[in-house]
Amino acid sequence: MSEHHSPRESLSPSAPATVAVFASPTSWIESAALDQCRRVAALDGMIHVAGMPDLHPGKGAPIGAAMASTVLYPFLVGSDIGCGIAVFPIRLRRVVPERLAARFPDLDRALDPERDADDPAWAVVPGDVPAGHLDGLGTVGRGNHFVELARVDTVFAPDHAQRLGLSTGDLVLVVHSGSRGLGERILRTHTEAHGAGPAADPADYLARHDEAVRWGSLNRRLLAARVAYALGAEPTEPVVDQCHNLVEVRDGVYLHRKGAAPGDGRDVLVAGTRGTASYLVAAHSGADANHSVAHGAGRKMSRADALRRGRAKHTVDELRRTPVGSLVVCGDRQLLFEEAPTAYKRIEQVIGDLVEHRLATPVATTIPLVTYKTPDVGTAPRSSERRDRRHGRGRS
DNA sequence: ATGTAC
Numbered sequence: 078m079s080e081h082h083s084p085r086e087s088l089s090p091s092a093p094a095t096v097a098v099f100a101s102p103t104s105w106i107e108s109a110a111l112d113q114c115r116r117v118a119a120l121d122g123m124i125h126v127a128g129m130p131d132l133h134p135g136k137g138a139p140i141g142a143a144m145a146s147t148v149l150y151p152f153l154v155g156s157d158i159g160c161g162i163a164v165f166p167i168r169l170r171r172v173v174p175e176r177l178a179a180r181f182p183d184l185d186r187a188l189d190p191e192r193d194a195d196d197p198a199w200a201v202v203p204g205d206v207p208a209g210h211l212d213g214l215g216t217v218g219r220g221n222h223f224v225e226l227a228r229v230d231t232v233f234a235p236d237h238a239q240r241l242g243l244s245t246g247d248l249v250l251v252v253h254s255g256s257r258g259l260g261e262r263i264l265r266t267h268t269e270a271h272g273a274g275p276a277a278d279p280a281d282y283l284a285r286h287d288e289a290v291r292w293g294s295l296n297r298r299l300l301a302a303r304v305a306y307a308l309g310a311e312p313t314e315p316v317v318d319q320c321h322n323l324v325e326v327r328d329g330v331y332l333h334r335k336g337a338a339p340g341d342g343r344d345v346l347v348a349g350t351r352g353t354a355s356y357l358v359a360a361h362s363g364a365d366a367n368h369s370v371a372h373g374a375g376r377k378m379s380r381a382d383a384l385r386r387g388r389a390k391h392t393v394d395e396l397r398r399t400p401v402g403s404l405v406v407c408g409d410r411q412l413l414f415e416e417a418p419t420a421y422k423r424i425e426q427v428i429g430d431l432v433e434h435r436l437a438t439p440v441a442t443t444i445p446l447v448t449y450k451t452p453d454v455g456t457a458p459r460s461s462e463r464r465d466r467r468h469g470r471g472r473s
Numbered sequence: 474a475t476g477t478a479c
Contacts, residue, residue: 136474157474220474261475322474 094118094146097365098128099434104426105377106132113139121275122148124330127367129337130430131375131422137273140336141375143367145327149276149283153333154324156264158286159293160222160255161320162338162346162372164357164443165301167226167248167310174446177226178404181449182307184224184300188215198302201312202295207288213257215299219412221373223351223450224300225251226308227443230354234440237359241316241344241440249443250304251355252297253348255322256289263289279331283324290323304449317357319345321372337369340436346443347428348373351450352399352418354442356428362436370437371430374421383420384411391417403445408454416450 096118100106110132117138118126124145132141138153146153169177188196190211198215206214217224229247232238243249263285267276276282302312321338324331338345340362347370349355360370378386387396396413397405407413414420431437 155474156476160474218474222474255474257474258476265476 094123094125096126096128098132099366099436100128100130100132100430101433104130104422104430107134107377109134110139110141113137114142117142117144117153120146120148120150122146125367127337127365127369129366129369129371130427131336131371131373133376135335138335141371142335143337143369144333144335145330145367146333147330149279149324149331150273150333151264151267151276151282152273153335154264154286154322155335156261157255157322158260158263158289159291159320160253160260160322161293161297161318162251162253162348163294163297163301163315163318164346165250165252165305165313165315166242167250167305167308167313169248169308169310172248172446174402174404177308178406178447178449180307181224181406181447182303183452184215184217184303184449185451186216187211187213188299188303196303197306198299198312201298201302207292207295208259208285210259210292214296215303216257217254217300217449218257219451221416222254223251223448224254224304225448226446227251227355228446230442230444232441234359234438237440243316243441250301251346251348251443252300254293254297254300256293257296259292260289286324290320293320294318317344317346319343327368332367334369336372337367338372339368340366340370341368344440345370345437347371347424347431347437349424350374350418350421351405351416351445351448352401352403353424354401354444356424356442357440358428358431358437359440360437366434366436371427374424374427376420377422378420380415383417384414387414387417387420390419399445401444403448405448405450406453407450409451412450
């Protein structure tokens with residue numbers, strides 16, 4: 078709808094940017110997030126800010142937003158450059174969630190090139206690791222990151238799903254993770270010199286940023302391979318792998334995505350919560366939405382609120398065994414409350430908003446079976462892993 | 474979401 082003059086041709090100093098939020102009136106959006114959108118819109122060089130239906134306040138910049146500007150602002154991407162969600166088909170003979178949950182490897186422990194030299198997961202690393210960054214390789218991280226074994230449930234677009242090799246009942250691994258320490262270091266290096274200001278040398282920032290994006294994608298493959306082997310399956314190529322924290326040069330300007338997945342024709346998994354479905358969608362938003370879609374359900378509560386209210390509302394047991402019958406592996410109780418399904422918006426509302434605004438078309442849902450966040454404590458879940466290693470199982 | 478300082 079709004080006309081976007083090519084800023085490189087613009088003679089006048091930047092006019093105020095437009096802001097568009099793609100949520101229906103019944104979708105509650107925190108006012109702090111809208112304030113952040115307006116503040117971003119006032120930045121030098123900003124052209125258009127698009128808020129997705131999962132919009133919520135972030136640290137400085139809104140999460141669930143796509144922001145187009147003639148000026149490159151690293152803080153609008155944040156520290157987890159390259160964070161994204163990938164979907165890997167997986168074949169398992171027997172699906173007993175309790176048994177499978179116990180077999181997940183320790184994804185807080187990085188793969189070490191020497192100590193883990195014979196780990197078959199390394200086979201997914203094609204050559205040199207981006208930026209030579211080995212720290213944290215193969216780890217999932219914290220916050221909203223997870224590796225989930227899920228089952229394809231409702232298929233809305235059978236032909237589309239079939240092209241992806243998916244149909245009802247199929248199993249997938251959904252991996253949500255980013256660039257771990259690498260992206261954090263890239264943003265910190267910038268921030269120490271320039272704070273929330275523009276990249277002084279955009280080409281230099283972009284070169285580092287691109288490495289973090291490649292690292293994030295590689296790490297999702299490594300995570301899926303580690304888990305696949307641990308569950309007794311072969312690793313597969315992802316059928317979906319989209320990054321929702323990055324900046325791309327599009328139509329000659331910098332398009333910053335912060336918690337916003339591409340909406341340019343590719344398929345995207347919009348993550349639900351650890352207790353509700355996720356939606357695989359065909360994403361096809363236009364210029365008004367800055368060619369982006371939502372990346373998940375979106376928080377409706379801050380982590381602090383979720384912790385405080387969750388402790389009064391939920392037991393640990395009901396968070397570890399969800400309403401859809403899935404298991405959550407999370408030895409960190411605080412994180413378990415922060416990530417409670419009730420701390421997020423309803424995914425159906427978010428998807429409904431995407432559909433209503435013609436930003437995406439649902440292809441299929443996935444229902445969680447086991448969501449892994451961080452190792453369980455107080456049990457001995459590693460015993461099966463040790464037994465497998467001793468007997469040489471799960472190796473190529 | 475992160476590494477690091479408290």
